[in-house]
Amino acid sequence: MKSILALFALFLALPVAAAQLTIELDHTSKTWQTEDLLKHPDAQTVHIVDDVSYKRSMTYRAVPLAVLLPGLQTENHLQAIALDGFAAELSAAPLLETHGARAWLAVEDPTDPWPALAADKPSAGPFYLVWTNPQAGHISPEQWPFQVSGIKQLKTVAERFPALLPDPKLSANDPVNQGFALFQKNCLACHRLNGAGDAQVGPDLNIPYNPTEYFSGDFLKRYIRDPQSLRRWPQAKMPAFAAGVLPDSELTLLVGYLKHMAGRKQQP
Incomplete structure (x- = not known):
């Protein structure tokens, strides 16, 4: 048991590595590398007040999620899958908004990693769906998936x-x-x-x-x-x-x- 705990502690202490995110839509699929997203022409530094996961204000390098979803319609449905099995069901309409509550894909920079979510836990990276002005869209905590490994278009839940x-x-x-x-x-x-x-x-x-x-x-x-x-x-x-x-x-x-x-x- 001690050896397992030691290996886990070592894993948590390792530097953050570059990652990749695959976005699968019905009509197209693309895999993004961390570096490509950090250098994306629409990437910006965004300030999040009262971050849902960190419980404090945070600053990220992020890309408007809408620009990563070409051709998606407001009536469509997406699922964001996290590394821990969390599967966020997301209606496309709020993700495509460019005013009011706005969705961003925050990208963790391996050279400047985010803090751990808690003691003995990793960060919210490598990718994290965050919102600016979330109160304008009545955005729930479940619409802030972190440690995202992929996003795919699916049929509706029903x-x-x-x-x-x-x-x-x-x-x-x-x-x-x-x-x-x-x-x-x-x-x-x-x-x-x-x-x-x-x-x-x-x-x-x-x-x-x-x-x-x-x-x-x-x-x-x-x-x-x-x-x-x-x-x-x-x-x-x-x-x-x-x-x-x-x-x-x-x-x-x-x-x-x-x-x-x-x-x-x-x-x-």
């Missing part, structure tokens, strides 16, 4: 994972369907439900039990607001969803979707 769908008899604007949209935005990057999804970080939220079945009263909402206030341990990864990110009205819709799906269990 098309790929029918086990996530609410009762088809419900109208499109039913609160449960509104909650489903919020689940995709805020939860699916880490969690599966009914075994459906690509994430490998958090537990399934319906099999064997849905959290609405074992969190009584308002405890589930309190847990989503601040997981560490109810369950605290050093390895905890779930972020807190403050009211500024997930307003009370949306939190109620999200919990409503989960409660609805407790009655629609499907074994994976």
Whole structure:
């Protein structure tokens, strides 16, 4: 065990190496090297206030993500895959915005590496999706994937994972369907439900039990607001969803979707 820990510590101490990022769209695919992105004609130095991952202001060399997504349409869908199994489901529309909340691909320079995210952890590199003016677009923490290894265009979540769908008899604007949209935005990057999804970080939220079945009263909402206030341990990864990110009205819709799906269990 000591030898394994020593090797892990050595790995963390190694200098950051150049990396590559493949962006796969339906009509084109391109692999970018760190050096090429750092020298990209649209690369800029961006200042991020209250960085979601570092919990402080940060400065990055970054490229507007929209310029790396040629031909993508606002109705399209992307997935950003991280080295740890985090799979962020991303609607294309906010990624293509050039005003208000704007998405950037931050690129870690091997000669000037970013700080570690925490003790005994690596940095957010080699690539990190960050946002300027995120409050203008109601951007959630799950839309800030770090340690990104690839970005690919996929069919929508509903098309790929029918086990996530609410009762088809419900109208499109039913609160449960509104909650489903919020689940995709805020939860699916880490969690599966009914075994459906690509994430490998958090537990399934319906099999064997849905959290609405074992969190009584308002405890589930309190847990989503601040997981560490109810369950605290050093390895905890779930972020807190403050009211500024997930307003009370949306939190109620999200919990409503989960409660609805407790009655629609499907074994994976």
